[in-house]
Amino acid sequence: MRLIKRPLTLGVAALTAATLVLAGCADSDREGEGDGGGDGASQGTEGSEGDSGAPAGGDFTFAGSAEPTALDPFFVSDGESFRVSRQIFEGLVGTVPGTADPAPLLATDWEVSDDGLTYTFNLQTGVKFHDGSDFDADAVCFNFDRWYNMPASAQSPDLTYYYGALFRGFKTGETSGDAIYESCEADGTDSAVITLKSPFAGFISALSLPAFSMQSPTALQDTQDDAAENPRQTPYSTGEGGGPVGTGPFKFEAWNRGENVTLVRNDDYWGEVAQLDRVIVVAIDDPTARADALRAGDIDGYDLVGPADLTTLGDEGFTIENRPAFNVLYLGMNQAQKPLDDIRVRQAIAHAINLDEVVSTSLPEGTEKAIEFIPPTVAGYTEDVTTYEYDPDKARELLSEAGAEGATIQFNYPTGVSRPYMPDPEATFNIISTQLEAVGLTIEPAADQWDPDYLERIQGTTDHGIHLLGWTGDYNDTDNFLGVFFGTKQPEWGFDNPELFDKLRQARQIPTVEEQVPLYEEINGDVMDFLPGVPLAHPVPSLAFAPGVEGYEPSPVQDEVWNQVTVSE
Template structure:
């Protein structure tokens, strides 16, 4: 290894050897980011959590990306594209002379490899590197064809409105085929992309380290290295930020935001985005197979008190499965279920509920989960007021995800969940369709099923007319609101805190951390 290449890693190692986990100041040109949990993987095609997305977006690129400050797509690894009149053929013209971090070439064959390993079950690396939980994003792809070295064509089965947007999402990021072949099932811990930063090391429950890509096609990053530290305890994260152990902290606890607003030397960032915090209700078995019980839960939870007292006004009360940030597709006519414990008690009595203990899964912390313990405890107390005896079971984030994503049948009656999405299609399509039940590879963990919702979601994703799509989504929201497979709790305004010497940092509506332009002074 050349001395120049060795320096960033040497600085990082010396930094931790000297200062441990808490220190008065982090080195210049090394940015330390306090994350909310340990990543599950750094293979973008296999992850689902924004916590992991924040890291991989700096290691990889996609064919498209979101424009700064929006969810509108622009060219990335593809410099341009053509779309057929019927909306089923996308031809991408790729940038030339780009290499992956391992020195292998980025080209049309690499793009084809990426999508084939996700979508073709017979691909030699499908079982080795999978499963691919968000391959739903590309279920419309019939085949990918290499036209020439820098031209690749996607043939879709039918028109699919979110296609370009999904290519900009982490699931569409392009990985090095040769690295996948080299590392196999361990690729997720040895990531290789074309992004602004190159992977250096991942020490479990301690840090993920990346260093700047000197050959980055879109300009060399300002920072020498970035360290992502998983700190699941929110109080510890705040202490680290205050003591100088972090340069940036994401998902600041609501109680602490005022501290950083008032204290000199810090900058607070807030950015609205498409987020939903909700309760999944088990409709496969138990009391929530009865719609009256599901309505009772929605009426019993004092969502306004949660938003005001626990989240300190950093969120608004949710009214449907479509986040309010999707203004064009959101049904504003649906009023959030009001807090009405008397009505909830009446519904429970009508349902003939016998009072068995209910199991409620919550997590210690995770992507978009806000204050999961406090919120879970408040919900437990609200349900106790209407006669529901709820037992809480708490898990760390990755364990929680595994349990909930596998479905609640035989395990729990309800579970917390939060999603941040890129398109109105994503959350309901992956978590409310009948064909998205866990045994079918989806995230419909509560086993909701309504044929009309299924039809509306299929129509919406096939339509290229935004007005028609909006009509379908608004009808879908009304049905889901009435069926109440979830309790809709909050839409969050994301936040972060940085030290004052961090420059050019901003939050994105995608919820990603894009660190290419960030520097320290």
């Protein structure tokens, strides 16, 4: 049996009142089974057996910024839900610790046919789901066929975003003609053969997404009928009927809505058994409140440290861990609104922005300026693109040529949110607004609550002007950035560019990454000439931990699994 060490995953829960969440940690356990957590640091050595190799015990309480949407990872697309999923579930493919590169997980290895259509996965042997059923080739095919056969009621971006985006369609429904999945066949118990209808060079990397985790067929069959109506409200998805069942190092115990998610160690885990007894994931939506909770000892660690807290927490003896930046923050420009449909105005805005000042005043230390819409580590990145250096005089000249001097432009930015690519949206908005006004533009601020108002406005309507948004890559594939942004006509950008759409579609279907690179380099050049937005930076996301927490390995794609974490006083 091949033992694969995995990083860890982050937590979940979205509350408006941090005090309510933390208070819930103390009384969240079912049937009096021990202390509800929240004081993990003081319990970290409890049950320790020294160097014997036995689990050291104790609890680990981690704060994310929001609650999970659901516990069935196939029906979610947010990082806080995936944080919990990664503790419970595993896929055929994981990532190399500390990187976004794919690595074997429940599959020991795989072979790809020359035409890029057939993938043969050799599987780990002797692996059990948490309910005691076997993980084998039949279970793999059950999961692939389950995704493909989703009913029409579940075929929406809100419910099945990743499958729709990556597999392009389902067996039935409006998208059936575009589906790239064809079949899965079990070759004995330990080998599964997946056949695609068209090549997808990012297929292996995409399988590292929690949405494509292997789930127990036995557990899923019990809720199959309910899932057709409201898949996020089944007993499986809510944890009310036994909860989700995977193969991961932790098993589901309870989801106390508005309080926490509690998981317990899987003593029968096929890989490296966790040392922690339990993990408790709470939600604190405000970065400052998360920092205060760490200082108070209510939590052992948290995600998305605000820039203002990085230095002070370090000085106070807390541990700061940085994730490698695998993201991009950008200023989007909606061409459905005048004068943003004029390329000269878009160029003027780009030349008006002093990126050095934006980074130094509103983004974490270590943030790199961006010159295009993908990070440097992604295939197809090239420095051979048009760049727009800070040049206020050039900006004024372009605005004059376009007849847009003094034009009023709505500037949308979100409130009530902290994202890895956008830790302090208001600070970023303020500095860019000042720079744009300095070249003669009139800025009309428009702030909206992140969820649901801001995202619905930016991505669902054309009622916006320039806006702050970004993206953290889900897996290492260029299509996961450029295809997400510019693969189709979208309200966010307000343009229709069939040539760009066709190029991205063509690049996606090239069988190998190596063959894709020249076309993606060309597309990056095209995008920066067309200038639908201004790529700003690749911010470094940070996590903070109490001094006794060890073994947490940050991942650029948040593939962080907690079976190697220990907590001591």
